[in-house]
Amino acid sequence: MDILIVKAQKIEEIGRAGRDGRLSYCHLFYDDEMYFKLRSLMYSEGVDEYAVNKFLSEVFPADKSSCGKICSLIKESASRRFDMKEEVILTVLTRLELGDVQYLHLLPQTNVTCVLNFYKTPAVSLAQKISAIAVILKRSENRHGQHTFDLPTVANDMGVTPVELTNQLYDLKLKGEITYEMKDMAYCYRILEVPTDLLSLSADITKWLSEVESCKVRKMDVMFNAAYFAVNLCDKMNGCSSVDHTSCWQRIILDYFAGIDNIDFCKKIDQSSPFLWADIKVFLQSNSHARFTPRAVARVMHGIASPAYPYTIWGKTHFWGRYTKIDFKVVMEAAKEELKKFVGKDIL
Template sequence: MSDDEFGFNSEDDDALLEAAQVISEPNSSLKRSRDDADADNDLPLSKKPPRELPSAGDSEGIKQLALKALKENFGFEAFRLEQAAVISQLLNGGSATVIFPTGGGKSLCYQIPALVFGELDKQSGDRPPHDGGITIVVSPLIALMKDQVDALVRRKVKAAVLDSTRTREQFIQTNQDLQNGTLKLLYCAPERLNNEGFVESMKLVRGGVRLLAVDEAHCVSEWGHSFRPDYLKVARFATEIKAERVICLTATATPKVATDICTTFGISPTTGLFRTPMYRPNLRLLARSSASKDDNYPELISFLRKHSGPTIIYVTVQKQTEALAGELRSEGFNAESFHAGMLTEKKTELQDRFMQNDDMIIVATIAFGMGIDKSNIRNIVHFNIPQSVEEYSQQIGRAGRDGKQSVCMFFLSPDDFYLRNVFTYGDLPSKVSVRNFLKEVFSPENAALGIGEKFSASHTAQCNAFDIKSSPLSVMYAQLELQFGYIRATTPIYSKYQYEVTDYGAYHHADTDLAAKSIRASALKAKKYLTVDVDAVSRKPGLVRADIVGRLSKWNENGIISLKTSGVQNVYIVQRKLPSTDTEINAIADKLYSEMVDRESQALQRTKEVVGLVTGKKCFSRALAAYFADDSNGLPDECGHCTWCETHQQVVLPQVPPQKPDPALMDRILNVCPHDDPLFLARIAFGIASPRSTQLKLKNNPVFGSMPVCDFKDLVRAFIHKCTNSITAY
């Protein structure tokens, strides 16, 4: 899964206020003193005594306030499933882990409390009118955050999102709303917790953080299908900002993952865990297998002719979305492609059309569907193997939210395993790469730094230098921070600052301090932009980098210049003495590499599990419920509306044994590639791109992907044998 599917972008609006902070601190008279913190602040949230709530009469009074907010703001007459129990838990001072299926109404579980906190404050009189605090929502999905905020604003609820799509004016307005105490909900991505200014500002927000909502909470678990180490920082963030309570939400959590979530956030699994049944009686779960993907095309056309209505077809890679959508249009279908690489405007336009249309087919990667609240999606088609049972469950959950029958079709063929293996084997770097990366992080210059001092690094440059993809590189940095405690990520900086003057009078005359004079004197004029070397200017006596960046940020905010930044540098604070010997560094490399190998094995196992779900001799619905340890009380042994229940014939996946590595093809690869890394050579043979293969321009070479029909590990072993000098490295 690529980062851009989830909207992660390290080079975002941090550039606006690198030193001045994205959200400025409230007035000093409104700050909460850290000295006033409760004595039990460092306890896990579930261990703290419940906060004394303003009296609303009784629990019935709280329930009525919640129902009133539901009706007035969202137009619903009653809560569904476990929503009321979760909301009651939060309004009575507790924390919660919520596992509801896709479409189960998770967002209301934190939106309603965010609105009711103010009503409780009014009744108790404990707080001034604008000291009601805020609810922070952490979510990795930019599109989902934007959609939710837009919907809340339409309902006259004060909500805002901090992401790379926001304009300068919107940031300024959010800042003002925070200072005024009028903002109810603030949405942000987990990566923003690396922004030092943001974290400090949230510690001092007016009225405090009443609730921290953690969406897609399964990302905190290494056993989850979408583990993201940056998510582990959210628990630390909850403690640092003194969040009064936490709610963790996910649609997909096995018992082990649910336990991990509760443990990470200190939530009682006995009183704070809420789960609703997975079973959806209106979903017909079907599967078909074929010897090759080509055989699935006519089957797909036939399926779509029989089953009309809004449809999402999930494929694995971006090019597939365009090719398949084009083929469907040639067959007369109203089909469009959707993937993360498209322009934001195009994606928004397609989402809007799909929402309003009753016959549209979207061929998409996993980028589509998150946050799409369309009740009448009639069909979900998996044209390739999903990466996990969790992903399959989440995606079929988008069908039939109106309660009417909908069909979920899974097309299965041996060809699919090649794509899944590309994703699975594409992330693991060689152990040599891991060691060399760590030697740079723990260079003599960095190892000489004292505690509290900073160093910077370009992740892009390191990916290219050590042939490590961005995702595993980020994992290793996060583990050095969270597992080993050597460093802490902080606000990124930028190596290049360019600007265009938009108010010449203010630019030349408004500011006469040393920073302003130095910027004007050193800025180099090109055709359109002036370029300033921030590091060079900040070396002048009496100046520091923050002065220069702060002045540029202020000019940008005030409309004096239009600022453009590039060349992101990730910044880390030394937390304890960095290792400096080969023995220490090699021990860390061995541990990190071993953990990545384990995650690779987990990914392979998840592929087997999702295939096993539809090829076993069991009701699909029952197998799905069993995977999530959902006993679905009242559900018969067979649902009656899946392929197994309708036919009692097992879906059999044709077996295509892998071929042995071809010595002649291996020699051709060795003729055009360096011989120093058997793993890299195996990737070239299999067709797995990496930063190094891109640099060497090998993707268009005939040797790239010349042996995709082999077992990948057989290829690695064969190249180790060829490259005898590298045997000891593996």
């Protein structure tokens, strides 16, 4: 068993060994480098308030009459645009649906770009018989007989859901009237209420995401500190020996689940580096074509890939993963200050 598993998961894994009632042993393997890397990865899903606000501004159109309308966000492009993992986007959308105020209702994810061709009946003639075709002709872009349109836009005009519209298209396909191809998988949702204060909502969601991130990091720290204590600091009394630390681990586990979080024996994460600020400055100067946020810079320095800054491109820089032993928030704060100097204005 390795330290990758956080404590709550580790308890479950340990329990499986003795299910038959026989004596069982759990062997823990850990090292500092693995801890640094895993701790860095705890920051892979974090989002800053600037990105959240930008995201919400696209989720909710400026048009106040958008209540009741079906909207969509194409998953891949949205993930890159906001530098948010797809699962994080879904988490935020779910909170907007299930939070104190229900701002939207999530619909099934579906492909939202349709490329359609007419076959048996001319398009204009078919439009006179079928309202969906009439709306499609009005809303689509026609290139060489191919009609490309956005599924939610047509569905809104018709007063149906994207799934219902897709079913109508499928029926026409079975009759030989059309062929079509769907692409661009997207999150779909119906707006129920437009927020009156996007800034406050952004701050609230950012705070919540930050708390989740901090909790994950703390669990990793507690797990490593417990292992460090057992190996290096245990007095080998009360049932413990050089290889058997059942007793001290039992005490640590009981304290953890009782909410007693006083395990802080090992300070492995550094809070400063004499070269950090200079390296960030050089990194920004050598990549002046890119638009960075403090979190994006910190991720590069910690060797964390993200949708907008993938490893295939940014892993080639010699700064990649150089500062995994420096606390991520320290690196991010240094990046924020250097970005202020670099662009000459405040950075969120």
